[in-house]
Amino acid sequence: MNLTIDVSHKEDVAYLTLVGEVDAFTAPKLKDTILPLTKEEGQVVEVDFEQVNYMDSTGLGVFISALKSTKEHNSEMKLIHMQDRVYRLFKITGLTEIMNIDSTVQGGM
Amino acid sequence: MSTLKLDLENYKELLQEYIRTKDEQALYQAEQFSKQSMQHQISPDEIINVHIQSLQEIYPEMPEYIQSSMNFLLETMISYGLAYQEHQSLREKQLELKSEISVAANMQKTLLSTVKPELDEVEIGALSVPAKQMNGDYHHFVYDNQGNLGIAVADVIGKGVPAALCMSMIKYSMDTFPEMRMDPSVILGSLNRVVERNVDSSMFVTMFYGLYNSNDHTFSYSSAGHEPGFYYHKETDEFEEIDVPGLVLGVSADTAYTQYKREVKRGDMIILLTDGVTECRQGERFIEQDEVLDVIKSYSHLPPQDIVDQVYRHFERLQDFHLRDDFTLIVLRRNV
Numbered sequence: 001m002n003l004t005i006d007v008s009h010k011e012d013v014a015y016l017t018l019v020g021e022v023d024a025f026t027a028p029k030l031k032d033t034i035l036p037l038t039k040e041e042g043q044v045v046e047v048d049f050e051q052v053n054y055m056d057s058t059g060l061g062v063f064i065s066a067l068k069s070t071k072e073h074n075s076e077m078k079l080i081h082m083q084d085r086v087y088r089l090f091k092i093t094g095l096t097e098i099m100n101i102d103s104t105v106q107g108g109m
Numbered sequence: 110m111s112t113l114k115l116d117l118e119n120y121k122e123l124l125q126e127y128i129r130t131k132d133e134q135a136l137y138q139a140e141q142f143s144k145q146s147m148q149h150q151i152s153p154d155e156i157i158n159v160h161i162q163s164l165q166e167i168y169p170e171m172p173e174y175i176q177s178s179m180n181f182l183l184e185t186m187i188s189y190g191l192a193y194q195e196h197q198s199l200r201e202k203q204l205e206l207k208s209e210i211s212v213a214a215n216m217q218k219t220l221l222s223t224v225k226p227e228l229d230e231v232e233i234g235a236l237s238v239p240a241k242q243m244n245g246d247y248h249h250f251v252y253d254n255q256g257n258l259g260i261a262v263a264d265v266i267g268k269g270v271p272a273a274l275c276m277s278m279i280k281y282s283m284d285t286f287p288e289m290r291m292d293p294s295v296i297l298g299s300l301n302r303v304v305e306r307n308v309d310s311s312m313f314v315t316m317f318y319g320l321y322n323s324n325d326h327t328f329s330y331s332s333a334g335h336e337p338g339f340y341y342h343k344e345t346d347e348f349e350e351i352d353v354p355g356l357v358l359g360v361s362a363d364t365a366y367t368q369y370k371r372e373v374k375r376g377d378m379i380i381l382l383t384d385g386v387t388e389c390r391q392g393e394r395f396i397e398q399d400e401v402l403d404v405i406k407s408y409s410h411l412p413p414q415d416i417v418d419q420v421y422r423h424f425e426r427l428q429d430f431h432l433r434d435d436f437t438l439i440v441l442r443r444n445v
Contacts, residue, residue: 093334
């Protein structure tokens with residue numbers, strides 16, 4: 001499986017739409033896309049997970065380093081439309097407590 | 110060039126032979142010649158040079174334009190020659206790295222090896238299998254001779270060498286903790302600070318730490334974002350998820366971990382694992398949690414070590430013997 005990352009900008013918000021799987025093979029590409037965005041002060045990065053049906057812990061690592069970067073650079077990250085299986089990963093690792101995650105489209109495998 | 114000069118006569122003869130007879134045999138010899146050249150690390154442009162010299166000797170009257178075209182070809186091939194040499198040296202380096210990694214993997218095995226304590230009160234089964242050469246999973250037993258058994262199960266995110274190095278760091282930090290302070294929440298809190306200070310921002314560690322007191326048969330535990338384990342109730346023949354909140358190690362320096370405690374009844378089991386167990390896939394399909402539990406249950410009459418071995422074999426078969434992730438499974442059963 002592959003991962004395609006679509007980036008669009010509207011005012012201060014960068015929208016990332018992910019389609020596919022985030023794993024050890026695709027995570028570096030995601031990291032290269034998302035990290036520079038979080039380094040701009042005041043930037044809001046919104047990541048749409050609706051079409052991500054699998055993510056492993058390497059993917060989680062990308063979002064942890066992105067979160068650390070938002071704190072360092074005063075930017076913001078939001079994760080939206082997360083499916084159950086992916087949400088579970090954030091939940092187990094305790095990250096739902098410290099990340100801005102809105103999972104209105106849960107379920108749907 | 111010295112070996113080539115020796116071979117120049119040989120090449121010239123082969124070429125002459127072939128031009129005269131168009132014989133397959135000469136072509137076969139040409140192939141041998143090129144294989145030998147490769148063994149002696151002779152680059153393609155050097156062979157062209159030999160070809161030009163042979164032609165000049167066979168056809169002293171060779172037209173000027175053919176001579177020029179051959180020189181042109183020689184120039185063109187020089188970059189190939191350089192690339193070939195580079196390829197050769199990369200291959201050597203690769204072999205070197207490969208053997209260094211296997212040395213490191215062996216060292217890691219020795220460093221991280223843990224002895225499974227043999228106790229009358231609790232029986233232990235433990236298995237950890239790496240998906241690649243180096244294991245990113247870690248488990249460790251500590252027994253203090255006063256009836257306290259500490260069990261750590263951890264998964265380093267990020268795989269391969271960096272994960273292995275991180276694991277060694279954790280192991281040594283744990284070794285330096287005084288034995289008196291085996292409280293799971295304290296251990297996780299200390300490790301969190303170690304990992305937070307020392308590890309790359311995209312790397313993190315999940316860990317479950319449990320302390321079994323074999324005097325009063327209580328189990329105290331804390332989790333740092335680790336895959337939930339299970340508690341098996343012998344009386345009802347049912348599993349219960351050991352679902353404890355807690356942030357993964359290395360994200361935030363001031364994280365505090367809550368400690369829980371429960372009584373363990375005779376015949377009950379505590380099952381600890383890493384996500385390599387729960388993230389098994391059959392083709393494109395993910396294995397559901399209930400399936401994992403059903404498999405464990407089907408072997409629950411066996412001794413704990415046999416349970417973990419059989420469960421591993423089951424999922425290894427299911428995935429066509431191709432592990433996607435490191436697989437660690439630990440089963441503790443209260444015996445008396």
